[in-house]
Amino acid sequence: MPDWITTPAALQAHFEVKPARIGLDTEFIRERTYWPQLALVQIAIEREGEGEAEPTILLVDPLRPGIAAALAPILADTDILKIVHSPSEDLVAFKHACGVVPKPLFDTQQAAALAGIGSGLGYQKLVEQLTGVALAKGETRSDWMRRPLSPSQLEYAADDVLHLFAMHDALDGMLGQLGRREWLAEDATRTVINAENEGPERWPHLSMRSAQFLDQAAQRRLVRLLRWRDVYARDSDKPRSWILDNELAVAIARQAPADLDALQRQLDAHPKAPRKLGETIWAALAAVQPDEDQIPDAGVAETRDKQRLRLLQDAVANRSAALGLPDGVLASRRWLEALLDHGDWPDALSGWRRAALEPDLAPLLTAPADASSSRG
Numbered sequence: 001m002p003d004w005i006t007t008p009a010a011l012q013a014h015f016e017v018k019p020a021r022i023g024l025d026t027e028f029i030r031e032r033t034y035w036p037q038l039a040l041v042q043i044a045i046e047r048e049g050e051g052e053a054e055p056t057i058l059l060v061d062p063l064r065p066g067i068a069a070a071l072a073p074i075l076a077d078t079d080i081l082k083i084v085h086s087p088s089e090d091l092v093a094f095k096h097a098c099g100v101v102p103k104p105l106f107d108t109q110q111a112a113a114l115a116g117i118g119s120g121l122g123y124q125k126l127v128e129q130l131t132g133v134a135l136a137k138g139e140t141r142s143d144w145m146r147r148p149l150s151p152s153q154l155e156y157a158a159d160d161v162l163h164l165f166a167m168h169d170a171l172d173g174m175l176g177q178l179g180r181r182e183w184l185a186e187d188a189t190r191t192v193i194n195a196e197n198e199g200p201e202r203w204p205h206l207s208m209r210s211a212q213f214l215d216q217a218a219q220r221r222l223v224r225l226l227r228w229r230d231v232y233a234r235d236s237d238k239p240r241s242w243i244l245d246n247e248l249a250v251a252i253a254r255q256a257p258a259d260l261d262a263l264q265r266q267l268d269a270h271p272k273a274p275r276k277l278g279e280t281i282w283a284a285l286a287a288v289q290p291d292e293d294q295i296p297d298a299g300v301a302e303t304r305d306k307q308r309l310r311l312l313q314d315a316v317a318n319r320s321a322a323l324g325l326p327d328g329v330l331a332s333r334r335w336l337e338a339l340l341d342h343g344d345w346p347d348a349l350s351g352w353r354r355a356a357l358e359p360d361l362a363p364l365l366t367a368p369a370d371a372s373s374s375r376g
Helices: 008-013 067-076 088-098 108-114 123-131 151-162 164-178 181-196 209-213 216-236 246-254 260-268 275-286 306-323 333-342 352-366 369-373
Strands: 003-005 021-029 037-045 056-060 081-084 105-107
Touching: 003 008, 008 067, 021 088, 021 151, 021 164, 037 088, 037 151, 056 151, 067 088, 081 164, 088 181, 105 108, 105 164, 105 181, 108 123, 108 164, 108 181, 123 164, 164 181, 181 352, 209 246, 216 246, 216 275, 246 260, 260 275, 306 333, 306 352, 333 352
Parallel strands: 003 056, 021 081, 081 105
Antiparallel strands: 021 037, 037 056
């Protein structure tokens, strides 16, 4: 049976002898907030000399006083390896609740990708593939903030960390045989750094397809609105769409209101508009950003050299096949678009990825446009 942890003392007692590694997972809620609300922390602890015995499972209640502060030094202890599965949102939840990002990490999902097993595999599927154990999926949409948790919730939560050590052993062995342990460590370090430096996106308009059809002045207005929205959503801990939805933001940016009254009429006519924020939105529209001369044109996708992009994608596919990597692991389309549009290698393509790709991609990036378009 897992141990239900409700006090800092109970949690600290399990770490009087420091383990070399722990399995780690969370349950959180993010339906009505900007930040993920940490609802449960699952920890698997392997005791030295336990051999084949199952690990000790802790179900830690972060809603109890002092628990978040007690978790922080455990999460930050670099002598304890944290074995996780696809932890990006878990890291944000930990940072918000505990003030730290867990490190170092071993991400079993990314390890499976680098080992050539598959890309983006879910926990249940990977557990079954590596251990032969089929896990229940009945509590995936459960209310984890309620107390007490049901027996089925407790079982589901414990299962989420029960098999992480067996998965780590298998995947680490595969990566060792392939000489790719450093690849995973590099990816894990980047994941931690990104979580530690998580902040508002600098160019939020680039992820909106409708922004491609705005002129440059409208794109500048849209960037002002989206940056304001993100700051407001963070400060108020509300989903961005609750503050200002994308459709309305684009409509306001497309044709600047003549004055505050015109903006207010536009808000009053929209069913989901934040009518009470008219003055604040008007001020955001007028707030010229210091880096507006650097705003990338969202419409560049319409003029992108699609033939050259296809050549880059083909080169990546060939290199991935040679390395035995699943599609999308070596380089995504979005990363290649950034490389093609801006000429600089994005951070996501640094390190081992750049070393693997640059010999094939560099000639395609520097070839004259007519040369790239003339290839088959």
